[in-house]
Structure formats: structure tokens, C-alpha cells
Amino acid sequence: MHRTDLIAIGDLARRTGVAVSAIRFYEAKGLVAALRTRGGQRRFLRADIRRVSFILIAQQLGLSLEEIAGELARLPAGRTPNAADWARISGGLQARIAAQIAALERTQELLGQCIGCGCLSLKRCALYNREDKAAQRGAGPRYLMGDRAGEIAEVG
Amino acid sequence: MHRTDLIAIGDLARRTGVAVSAIRFYEAKGLVAALRTRGGQRRFLRADIRRVSFILIAQQLGLSLEEIAGELARLPAGRTPNAADWARISGGLQARIAAQIAALERTQELLGQCIGCGCLSLKRCALYNREDKAAQRGAGPRYLMGDRAGEIAEVG
């Protein structure tokens, strides 16, 4: 354990495939922490490669950075996730993905019924009027809507 | 067919459940078009209710406004989508959703194999190193990445 245990930000970037700017961003968001040299440059632990890897994989699985930060914060003493942590976390992900699949399958079914009907009536369309809106958030601040939509109408 | 065929923006908003501001936004993006009164107020055709409904349903199915604009533009003479158009479009959506489901199922499988292994090595992790990155875009401009990631490394 000598000084080569500490790596520069560019090394961490190269080892994980993430941009240097993204690592600084993660630090700002509290997802990783860095030591500093006398000159003010960041030095990371080798273990942070694993930590960043965790971030990337969790992102692939659809977690937001905030959720990932939550998971990482739950680990005692800012520890890097190990096999046991991963087992617990991935259990939760299983359920989440299962729900996504179920919602998509329901969509598929509705779409099948709907092809050719061309009704496009928001009042009647089974595709639009579903309770499991969960399906896809599709991109963008759609979270600002979602409760309005009281009086939806018919084309007539 | 007299003047009541034309409806004000507020009517269109009420009939579709979309905010007035959103309709102006759609107009700016070229998704709908409006006539103007002498006073400069927008007047829409009744058929535009159907058109906006189409936008909403397509959004629910995960299309971006740009993609929706593409579909609408493909209709001859700015026509409102009818049953035949809808059949064609929903055929494409079927495939898209099927692919999403397949990707999620593959994730589920990999995650099942992975639980407890805790390797978190980007080089070896089957979850991270997949060809079908399609799975989830999860929220946020992740579309800027996606081609980099040439030199991904091992924890050691």
C-alpha cells in the first residue's frame, strides 16, 4: 500500500470509460469522494473504480443518479458495494424490471386490439386510458403533468 | 359546416386534456397548425382534436415529439391520421415494444445469473457488456454517450 494506490481522475476515467467531466459531476453529487494532492488535484482510491462501475451498471438498469446515491449512502461508512450488497440491491431491481415488462406486455395487448380501430378517442381508447401509466416515461419532464386530465373529451 | 367548425385554443385544450401552453408549444414545433382570427387568435379545426389525441397516445407509447412529427408529416396533405394510417403506425410500434420487452427479459436473466456474484468488473460483467444496449434510456440525456467506451478496464 504505497502511493500508487491513489489514482488521478484521468486514470479513473480511462479505467471506467466515463468522461473526466462526468466523474467531477459525480463527485459534486456526492456519488464518489476524492482526496487532494497539495496542489489541489483529485486522487481516488482504486476501489473507486468499482464504485463507478456500480454507478454505470445501476444506470443501465434504469436507476437515476439520485437513487444510486441513495443505495451507495446506505452502505455503512461509504464502503464500496460488495457481493452481499449487490444481492440485496439486485433483488429490488428484479421486481422493478418485472413490473416494466408486465406494463409493456399489457401495452402490446391493447395495441393489438387497437390496430385498425383508429378510434383515437381519448375517452374510449384503452391505450390512453390505463391505470398502469407506469409503462414508459419516455423522456422529458412529463412529471409535471399527471394529475390534471379531469375532463377528457370525445371527438364528436 | 359553418363557423362553429373552428374551435379556440381553450376548447382544444379542454377536449384533449392538454394545457393551452402545450398546444402553443406543439404549434411551434409544427405538430399542429392553426388559422387566425382577424384579432390574431388561433382557431383550430375539429379534426385537430383527433390530431392532438394521436400525439398523446403516441407519447404514451414512447415516441418523442420529433418522431411523432415525423409520422404526422408522412401523412399526405397534413391529413389527420385515420384508421389505415393508425394500422401502419401501430405495426411499427408493435415491433418497437417487442424489442423493449426482449431487452428487459434478457436483463432479467443476466441479473438472475449475477445476483450474489458481486464482481462488478466492467470487463467481465455480462450486465454491463451487452450488445442490446437498447433496453432502457431511463431518463435524461444519455443519448450523448453510447459510442465511446472503447477502453473499459478491470478492477485489479
Add this chain to the structure above:
DNA sequence: ATGAAAGCTCAAGTGAGGTTTAGATCAAGC
């Protein structure tokens, strides 16, 4: 004819997940 309700434009804000830019400083090899 009037007053409320609805409409108008244009600019700026939101949030997620970053990137880009500019100008200065640090670290390392020769």
C-alpha cells in the same frame, strides 16, 4: 357598451445528466 374571461407574444425557468469552454495551475520527463 362594458367587464370578465380567454387569448396573445416573448423570454426565461425546470430537471436530469451531463459537456464545453476559458483561463490558470500542477506534475513529470528531459
Add this chain to the structure above:
DNA sequence: GCTTGATCTAAACCTCACTTGAGCTTTCAT
């Protein structure tokens, strides 16, 4: 000691899908 490349900070910028606000104008029912 010098040059080169890496790193630093801070602020600005990007997309997407809208919303909000300010400051006026139009429309419509009475």
C-alpha cells in the same frame, strides 16, 4: 529549468417537453 500534458474551477450550454410570468389585446355575453 522548461515544456508538455493533465488537472483545476466556475460558469455556461445542451436536449426534451413543457410551464410560468409579464404586459397587453380580443372576444363574448349581457
